[in-house]
Amino acid sequence: MASFARSVPKVSPAVARASARVAVPSRKYATAAAAAAATATNGTEPSLFHNEPAGPVIRTQIPGPQTKPAIDRLEKVFDTRSLNMMADYRASSGNYIADLDGNVLLDVYAQIASIPVGYNNATLLKAATSPEMASAIINRPALGNFPQHDWAEILETGILKVAPKGCNQVFTGQSGSDANELAFKAAFMWKRQQQRGGAHVEFTEEEMLSSMNNAQPGAPNFSILSFKSGFHGRMFGSLSTTRSKPIHKLDIPAFDWPQAPFPMCKYPLDQYAAENAAEEKRCLEETERLLTTYHNPPAAIIIEPVQSEGGDNHASPAFFRGLREITKKHDILMIVDEVQTGVGATGKFWAHEHWDLPTPPDMVTFSKKAQTAGYYFGNNELRPNKPYRQFNTWMGDPARAILFRAIIEEIEALNLVENTAITGDYLYQGLEQLQQKYPNEIQSLRGKGQGTFIAWDSPRRDEVLAKAKTIGINIGGSGAAAVRLRPMLIFQRHHADILLEGLEKIFKA
CATH class of the missing domain: 3.40.640.10 (Type I PLP-dependent aspartate aminotransferase-like (Major domain))
Structure with missing residues (x-):
């Protein structure tokens, strides 16, 4: 497999602090596929995101004591009944979403499949702080009548x-x-x-x-x-x-x-x-x-x-x-x-x-x-x-078109479409093995050969989604019974290991 490593500019101090406080977990691999891959790479799979947390951290219940008042305040002025979790994006990084209580979750839902290359991505930050972006934001044109020169x-x-x-x-x-x-x-x-x-x-x-x-x-x-x-x-x-x-x-x-x-x-x-x-x-x-x-x-x-x-x-x-x-x-x-x-x-x-x-x-x-x-x-x-x-x-x-251009640049520089295909195959194999061990928990597994666009049916779907948060994983659902995976394009095999191990904990319980 080709190396995806490259030098990435440093991210914001808030993101660096979030990364620094996360300890590297000691893991027992949930599947033989996970263990074999970890051995093959000797734990040195090059990360696609600089200063990303090494794994989830759960400090409090979700929502915790810092988050609950923030939700109550928001509820007075904005409908929060569909709230999944209140995030602290200042402390979120790469594949990980954080909250106000210091909880850090592996995010395989990614804002309903909408975050492509990680929270606080340095390439996107560079584009967002460029003079070109500033002009597009403060002089937003009515494009049909007054398109900008470029x-x-x-x-x-x-x-x-x-x-x-x-x-x-x-x-x-x-x-x-x-x-x-x-x-x-x-x-x-x-x-x-x-x-x-x-x-x-x-x-x-x-x-x-x-x-x-x-x-x-x-x-x-x-x-x-x-x-x-x-x-x-x-x-x-x-x-x-x-x-x-x-x-x-x-x-x-x-x-x-x-x-x-x-x-x-x-x-x-x-x-x-x-x-x-x-x-x-x-x-x-x-x-x-x-x-x-x-x-x-x-x-x-x-x-x-x-x-x-x-x-x-x-x-x-x-x-x-x-x-x-x-x-x-x-x-x-x-x-x-x-x-x-x-x-x-x-x-x-x-x-x-x-x-x-x-x-x-x-x-x-x-x-x-x-x-x-x-x-x-x-x-x-x-x-x-x-x-x-x-x-x-x-x-x-x-402004958003400029951001998409930066996303495309990051996708091409890191070969992220191929990464998603490779990681998706690896993840699917791991889920197949979990399905063999827990056939009642993973039903109608689907998405083979479709990158990380993977799902399965669960007879206790909502319970699985809720329990996932308690072990540091944010997952979404779809339809009446499906658990759907929507990780970012920078999702890699070591992230898949964490997900597979977390799912096995839930299934065992």
Whole structure:
């Protein structure tokens, strides 16, 4: 395995203090794989993060005596009912999140899969304190009207440098939900433009007047097809495509848009190939039926490479290739929602690279680890035919685009996509061995070959998540019963050892 070591600038004094107070733990390896790897590297695996803590430290209950008053104070002015833990980011470093009581946890949830290269990363700090960043923050431009002089360079050297195959343009936005809704708008305008006969055809008076009354033909009855258990955001359009949990959708008016079945596969996928192929065939047939018969015709489909919020549901590359063939056959756009799967988490920079598609997706949405948001595309016809049709005040944020550029630089310098693939294989093997020892605790283990984008079902999921904090590990869940792992790209084998050992303690208890 290639070495990932390099010199990294020193981090802030607060982070250094947090690192200094953590003692290196003496570990007994939870699995044979962990022990073998530790022996192979002789405990000298080069760290990808300078001055990172050597392991978790638990000093108090969570929340502790310093944190509880802070939470009470916040509750008076801000809803804290969804609070996971209150963090002290001044003392957090690399893969470790700290709180006000001096507790330091290995973070394999990473702000719901949104921290790419570690807390208080020195490369990002350098970008954040640059004159270029200061200007972008204090002079934030309304990009549609007043783009800054170097906006093209920022895009070309950052966001577009890692554009998916077939995409050479981007429309930037604020969040994953925003990115998806902007992609929906682009799909609707593209479809209506096709029906009119091209971009050169002017709108009719009837279209313009009826649009003001939310009526046809100016407001056509198009739809976006999504999939059962999918999650695409909480804004109005994106929420109509979200099908993961009722709590997201209750009391909110929704569009009359179709929902196709997502394959309910058995895991591991390769061990149930025949059964899964039959299930995927059923879902493809139903998808095609909906695309061709639904009373509000779909202009596009939207799908996640892995249904993340809906329970970490996987399908085979063949299923996604089948979807692409159907959308091309019926002249319907394919939007791939890479908000959670993108930027290296699956061992590829973009998860849909695993599929070997015959033609690229029409649009790929992104956010989270990119720290900015938007959608990639390559077809010039997806540009609206007139200005102000795809528009808002900010149209993205140069400051966040600069940060994404620094993230990309760190990913490339440390070879982090390959690191995630290697570490993910190692971690999955360790989890397989734990599954053999504790089959009731780890059920339907999935994510093999998908980097560290790994999950399993647990009959006592919420208890496992709570107990993990008591031993210094922050883990998240998804769906009704899934434990999902979302570590950072700097997560390495020695971190995997800590996680595996911690899980075994929980399972034994």
